[in-house]
Amino acid sequence: MFARHVTTEVRKDKLEEALKIYEENVIPEGKAQEGYRGIYLLANKETGKIISISFWDSEEHAIVNENSGYFRKQVEKFNGILISSPIREGFEVSIMLSKPK
Numbered sequence: 423m424f425a426r427h428v429t430t431e432v433r434k435d436k437l438e439e440a441l442k443i444y445e446e447n448v449i450p451e452g453k454a455q456e457g458y459r460g461i462y463l464l465a466n467k468e469t470g471k472i473i474s475i476s477f478w479d480s481e482e483h484a485i486v487n488e489n490s491g492y493f494r495k496q497v498e499k500f501n502g503i504l505i506s507s508p509i510r511e512g513f514e515v516s517i518m519l520s521k522p523k
Contacts (some may be wrong), residue, residue, distance in 0.1 A: 423459065423515040424481040426488075427473065430508040432500065434470040440503050441465060445476075448496050452476060457483025470505070475477060477515070484512060 432440045444463055452458050459477035466472070478484040487493070487508075497508055 423518065424478045424484050425513045425515050426476045426478065426484050427511045427513060428508050429475050430478075430504055432470045432472060432503050432505040433505055434467070436503040437465060437470055440472065440500060443499050443503075445480055448474075451492070451496070455483075455487050455490075464507075466483070481512060481514070484494070492517055 435494060441463070452461055459479060461474065461476040464473040464475075476484075478487070493510070495498040497504075
């Protein structure tokens with residue numbers, strides 16, 4: 423299994439709006455991607471920093487997903503809300519205590 427970690431920062435006054443966009447758009451569209459296994463979003467309401475961790479069957483699935491334009495399309499939904507560019511990193515899942523849904 424492979425995980426993609428994305429870190430960014432949103433305007434604190436727009437954090438609830440960003441969470442709604444994520445829940446109503448990013449998650450459902452992520453579920454339609456081949457190899458998608460699940461996703462978590464962590465948010466610091468005091469700083470506006472958010473971390474998204476998505477899980478994929480393999481690194482190849484994550485790469486195909488990125489090359490499809492899916493990521494860029496999702497980021498565009500947050501125009502005017504983000505105050506820092508998203509930073510992406512990929513990791514092989516080495517140990518998993520429970521499977522993401």
